[in-house]
Amino acid sequence: MRVERKGHVQKLTPLVERFLVEALRGVCLDDPENSEQRRVDYSCLSGLLAIEIKSLEDDASERMNNLTDELRKRDDWPVFLGSAPMQSFVRHLEDSEQVERKVLDRMGRAVKN
Structure with a gap:
């Protein structure tokens, strides 16, 4: 969910x-x-x-947009019409595990920092 x-x-x-x-x-x-x-x-x-209470109020959309712009330049990046979950794109790549780690790192950067 x-x-x-x-x-x-x-x-x-x-x-x-x-x-x-x-x-x-x-x-x-x-x-x-x-x-x-x-x-x-x-x-x-x-x-x-x-x-200990921590509040995360950082918007990761700019970081994620930068990453997807970078990934779209790849030759093996699939073409989708409409929207789909990031995993739908990543699982078809040759180095899917590495790209998935990069996506998770980018999403969770605010938490780590």
């Missing part, structure tokens, strides 16, 4: 934070005055669970 958020949507982080506080008796350990401190965001369940 694929879930995609488009248009104006409510930020998820405040909902997660409310869940941590209300359902897991979470205590916020973040100090807005000192962002240099290296500690987890929440301590939950009387200290049994430590939670």
Whole structure:
């Protein structure tokens, strides 16, 4: 199943934070005055669970468009009319595993960084 958020949507982080506080008796350990401190965001369940929250708000469409523009220059790149999942294109290439790794790297770059 694929879930995609488009248009104006409510930020998820405040909902997660409310869940941590209300359902897991979470205590916020973040100090807005000192962002240099290296500690987890929440301590939950009387200290049994430590939670660090990260929000990914980077749009990878430009990176992916650059990659697909690069891949279209290949002689073995298939021609499709309309749209199709990237895997439909990649699986027919001679070096499909290498190209697939490149696609995954490009998609996940924001997470790694």
